[in-house]
Amino acid sequence: MNLHASAEKNTQIEKSSQPLIEKVAIIGAGLGGLAVAVALRKLGYDVQIYEKARDFRPIGGGLGLFPNGLNFLDAIEPGIVETIKNLGCEIQTSVLKNTQGETIRTNPASRYGDKYGQPLITVWWWHLQQILASKLPSESIHLNHRCIGFEQDERNVFIYFEHGEKVCADLLIGADGINSAVRGALIGDGKPRYLKSMSWRTVIKCHQELLNPGELTFVKGNQEFMFLLNLGDDYISWVYRKFFPDCIVSQDAGEVKSQVLSQLADWGESLRSLVEATPAERIQEGIICDRLPLKSWSKGRVRELHKKNDPMTSRVSQKFQQTIF
Secondary structure: OOHHHHHHHHHHHHHHHOOOOOEEEEEOOOHHHHHHHHHHHHOOOEEEEEOOOOOOOOOOOEEEEOHHHHHHHHHHOOOHHHHHHHHOEEOOEEEEEOOOOOEEEEEEOOHHHHHHOOOOEEEEHHHHHHHHHOOOOHHHEEOOOOEEEEEEOOOOEEEEEOOOOEEEEOEEEEOOOOOOHHHHHHOOOOOOEEEEEEEEEEEEEOOOOOOOOOEEEEEEOOOEEEEEEEEEOOEEEEEEEEEOOOOOOOOOHHHHHHHHHHHOOOOOHHHHHHHHOOOHHHOEEEEEEEOOOOOOOEEOOEEEOOOOOOOOOOOHHHHHHHHHO
């Protein structure tokens, strides 16, 4: 019996049985990146997340979680949906209003629970980020890490960061948004397209009578609209979007608020008062952009998280839920 040949064969078997992927690096600690990290850790992968922000700040707007998103989250982390429900708001009614605040139509939202077994839940983006992050070891989330590029070979991918740090992983997932550094290096398709629309959004603690408990309101104007969401615990989210042929970015917080109020000059007092009650520094101005869909979103050991690679422009909740499927 040739013991040397047998030992060599056993070594080859051991090598071939080793997993091709053990360590996964995710760029971006938004909702998509965190949700995928939770799912991959459940499958036994060593997942590390790298986020350019220095800390998790109370930012973002209101988010609507539909049954498909809730069912996914419940599958990867049993019990998390109850936590979300306790922090958020279960929507019972959707209301369509005109710009004077007059009700045009009211629809029950109970059909979601009746048909799909889960309701429509609204929650603050930041609260959901905190919930997802709490399901991961704190040492696996690396803040103040801005990705500037990567290189890969047949065995590894090397990720480079702004301050000279270098990380080696078996798989790199880009979850760093529409201006993704990973996408830029992987695909190189330039800047996003401006869609001739601007948006303004915020979340504030507010006691007011515009929204009943469990109510979602959509205000429709002429080439403009506003969403009003109850988020639970007296938090209110408003999102205003308007057609703007030219992209005009405000210089400071005061100008941002003045811009919104000037656009709402002909709106009803109840809607204007909500914006007036919002601290200027809490209003986030955004440029509405998208990207063209791609036939391929991966190359070697690197892939973009968003399946369609075409960020949805006004439905953040469905964008998140498409991301995690």
